[in-house]
Structures are given as structure tokens and as C-alpha cells.
Amino acid sequence: MAIIEYLWDWIIPFLIVLTVLVFVHELGHYLIARRVGIRIETFSIGFGPELFGRTDRHGTRWKFSAIPLGGYVKMFGEHDFEDEDEKHVLTPEEEAVSFQGKSVGRRSAVVVAGPLANFLFAIVALAILFAVAGLPTPMAGVGSVQPDSAAARAGFKQGDLIVDIDGQPVRWFDEVRTIVRDRPGQPLRFDIVRDGEHATLTAVPTATPAGGNERGEVGLLGITPDPAQVGYERLNPLQAAGVAVQRTYQLTAQILGALWQIITGARTTGELGGPIRIAQLSGQMASDGAVNFILFMAALSLNLGLINLLPIPMLDGGHLAFYAVEAVRGRPLNKRIQEYGFRIGLAFVLFLMIFATWNDLMNLKVFEFLRELIS
Secondary structure, rough: OOOHHHHHHHHHHHHHHHHHHHHHHHHHHHHHHOOOEEEEEEEEEEEEEEEEEEOOOOOOEEEEEEEEEEEEEEEEEOOOOOOOOOOOOOOHHHHHHHOOOOOHHHHHHHHHHHHHHHHHHHHHHHHHHHHOEEEEEEEEEEEEOOOOOOOHHHHOOOOOEEEEEEEEEOOEHHHHHHHHOOOOOOOOOEEEEEEEEEEEEEOOOOEOOOOOOOOOEEEEEEEEEEOOOOEEOOOHHHHHHHHHHHHHHHHHHHHHHHHHHHOOOOOOOOHHHOHHHHHHHHHHHOOOOHHHHHHHHHHHHHHHHHHHHOOOOHHHHHHHHHHHHHHOOOOOHHHHHHHHHHHHHHHHHHHHHHHHHHHHHHHHHHHHHHHHHHH
16 A cells, blocks of 8 residues: 555656656757757657657657656667778768768757756746746745844744734735835834734834945844745736746756755765655655646756756767867767767766665665565
């Protein structure tokens, strides 16, 4: 019974997330490849034996495969490490529609289109979410209360919801911050809701010198937002698109910052998560509702795009690195060098996956769970 629950709660949401993001990534490669005239032989979701599929009028086989852990687009003439003596000589017609027959700029465009599709997916998903469901925004709830602060002296407690300040209705925490900031040293009447009951508190925001280039004083209350009290503020489509781009940029910077901290040792490699951790988070976010699930997919899409841009052979970034060398040299690297590079890159990626999966097994105490199943 426990296995069925884990299948429903973790595996199915994980496969939905993975299928969507892989499809988006590979669709980016596919669309640009078709745009520059490359023949696409296969578009596969998953690896291994084909479960079902169809062939379109362009000769591309669209299929679902038995191992649903990724996917690929196979382009005509994409990889060829055969010896020159054994290599099939392409006809002019085949050369014109082959991947290797295109200029380095067009090949680079095809490769970078996959990660860019993941970035675009994140922006579009967030924009639609902010326009339809709304932007997740802290409500005027009280999280922590700083000791010896104006809020502490007034009797604020964690969980209080501020609904009115001196006769001015408020809903969002930013509104509270703005009013308090503009009234340093002045008594303010706060109407709050505590445990379902209405109450009134009076607080005098502490006058504090303004920072930065500002002059004068600002008021401080000494509270933080309550993460448990979040509302959704609907934006118009233009606002939603702008905020989506801004949030995508911020999240990208955070991901890169965390990665750099791991590389420099500021954060431990134990924080690296693999497929098991992603499956757990997929199930958790799905159970939390559609909004959190979409936010999670957007964040994971950005991760997928950034990881693929790392200059590691086997990843899109590794291909781009080879093409950069080719552009400088005026000719491609020796095929044997590329082949060895891809083998090293594959070994590195496999090692990283095994390491991250081991972290998952240890952090999620999977071994203890398995022992309980058989005991």
C-alpha cells in the first residue's frame, strides 16, 4: 500500500513535470532545426524501446519510449565519429539537410534553442500564473516580532493580521511598511484580527535615520511578513509579463549564486539533489495546489536550461564550446578529440547523477524506509 501511495504522490507528478520540461527543451531544438532546414529523424520522449508513435509528413518519427527519464531529438547527420574510410559520403542533397552540413552559427542556434526554450517556458508560465491566479504576495500578517521593538511594546504577536491603520484599510504587507515608514515617531492605531477576534493596538514607529541617499528619518515597526499568510494579487497581462521576466532573472541569479557557492565550498555538495529529490518536491508541490506546482515547474525549467548551458561535453554548453573553438580556428576540432570529450563529459554527468541520487537516498532516509517495508 505504501508503494502505491508513493507512486501516486511522487512518481506520477514527477513524470508529468519531466515530460513537460523535456518536451519544451527538445521542441526548442526541433523548431530551430526545422527553421534552418535540418531533417529531423526522431523526436522521442523517453529512451529505449518505442511504446507508441507516429511519423509525420516530413518523415519525423514522434514517439514515447519505455524509459520516461528524458528525451531527445535526432537530427540527420548530427553525430558522426566514424573513421573517414568507413564514413558514408553524403550526397549534395543529404548534405543540405544534415546537421553537420550547416554553418557553425546555425548549429549553435539549434543547440542554444533548447535551453532558451526552458527560459521562455518559465517566463510564459509565470506570466500566465500572475495574470490568472495572481502574484503570490505577503499579506499584512505578522511573522516574527523583534524584541524591544515598537511592535513588541504595542503587543503584536505572530499570526496577527493587520486590516486597518488609522482608518486606512490595508491588505498587503508592503502597504503596512509604506504607512509605517512615512510616520516615524507618530502614534498609529492598528486594527488587527487575532485568532478570529478583532482587536486594536497602538504603536509608535521607531524613528530611524534613513539609509542610502535618503535624508531624514523613517519609521520602523519591527515585524516581518508571515509566510503562512500569502494572498494573490492579479496583474494585467503587461504587468504580469514584466514581473515574470523580473522574477525569472532573480531566480536565475539565485541558482547561479548557489552553484558558485557549491563550487567555492561556501555551501556543501550535500545540498545537491537528484531525481528522487525532484520526485519528492514534485509530489509535494502538486499536493499544495496548481499555483505552487506551476511555480515549481518554472524554477525547475530554469535549472534545466542553466545546467544544459554548462560547458560540459554531452550537454548543450559543451557543444557550444566546441563550436566556439571551431569559429576561432575556422575548422572543427579533430573528431577523435570531440569523441573523447563526449566520453569524459558522459562519465562526469553520470557521476554527478549518481552522487546526487546518493544524496537523495541519504537525506530522504530511503534505506530506513526500505528496511521498514521488509521488516
